[in-house]
Amino acid sequence: MKTINTRRSIRKYSDKEVSEELLSRLLTEAARTQTMGNMQLYSVVITRSDEMKAKLAPAHFNQPMVTQAPVVLTICADFNRASTWCRCRKAEPGYDNFLSFINAASDALLYTQTFCNLAEEEGLGLCYLGTTVYMPQMIIDVLGLPKLVMPVATITLGWPDENPPLTDRLPLASFVHSETYHDYTPADIDRYYAEKEALEENREFVKINNKETLAQIFTDIRYTKKDNEAMSAGMMEALKRQGFIG
């Protein structure tokens, strides 16, 4: 994983295909990731057809990567397969509850990240779409996900056709705590966020949006309370329809 220190999200892809053989190998290797009770509580829906990409795009706010990438992967928390297995084996599954969603979502996300690490090491470029959990019902309908299957991550994948700059990260001390959690004082915040706030691109971002601070870009534009609350309700509703919440 020598690539880790130079990784960046890739949103533009060349015309070169991602072969079925390579994709299958990476998807297989990623399954070595630890999983709850060795149940592998995830499924991956592979989208290659233009028609299906076009159907998925609105759920991702029509970000161009969805239709431009040769491959789109929707990774799902999946307790349907394990529950079907149980019912075929004289066992009564009890996985229609919130904890089981969290367990399956964890399995799915850990699997996803090993896949990302492997794909990037192979030279592939990818973008993780956080939008997957914004309007999950649309994705559920498009992909035909049955009960106890819930989309949790989307990856657009292809060979890179751009080389964007590395993005900044907070210093280690800002997110690591020794023995117990030490809450943040205003002085801590100043120290930890100074570099991010001083970046030319972020200062420009604040200016063109007519804001006073970078944080206001997040609270007032990118991730607002109103949107978060509406999407929380949508996510809960989808979890109910998928059978994970009573």
Added chain:
Amino acid sequence: MKTINTRRSIRKYSDKEVSEELLSRLLTEAARTQTMGNMQLYSVVITRSDEMKAKLAPAHFNQPMVTQAPVVLTICADFNRASTWCRCRKAEPGYDNFLSFINAASDALLYTQTFCNLAEEEGLGLCYLGTTVYMPQMIIDVLGLPKLVMPVATITLGWPDENPPLTDRLPLASFVHSETYHDYTPADIDRYYAEKEALEENREFVKINNKETLAQIFTDIRYTKKDNEAMSAGMMEALKRQGFIG
């Protein structure tokens, strides 16, 4: 990541220390993982003291790795730091909702898995404790986690002192779907689970537990409906107390 095909969870560790320098490097490198809006919505609490390990152990059903491992990492979904930043910058954070928990938990789990892949490539051994979400309130109390911080993963870490056999995995076809989700027929289940059910260790497991099928081990002993429902309620309650659910 040549190690991926031979990885196994390690539950016994040698006396050799995990140096602060190595741990810091791996925790820093893992932060290259993609993160929502580059907010890095996670925190890591490092436990090295015997006293704190002993306090954490009951939350993990006293699995011996917790007290035996030189290092225990509790990775948390954290919207507290970002929200504190907002409040220090004349911005009103709106992250006290369920979607924000899902976003932060995703960030935390993706970060966790890159860390695991890096650590294993370094030769370290680790075990992922799924028990973190079983009784989260105990962990919250022991580590002093404030509102908008929720533990989602625990890693016990050290230099391996065992070399357990590789565990089985389902075939790729069982968890990959092309274009849309194809639900499982009883014949699919037979085909996909045949190898797992035929394993000598699993047959023995069924026998000594006086069960008819391997699936019954999961539904009747390891992950019962009753336990799942009780722990779902506990998880929801903890999410409320941490401010992620109204």
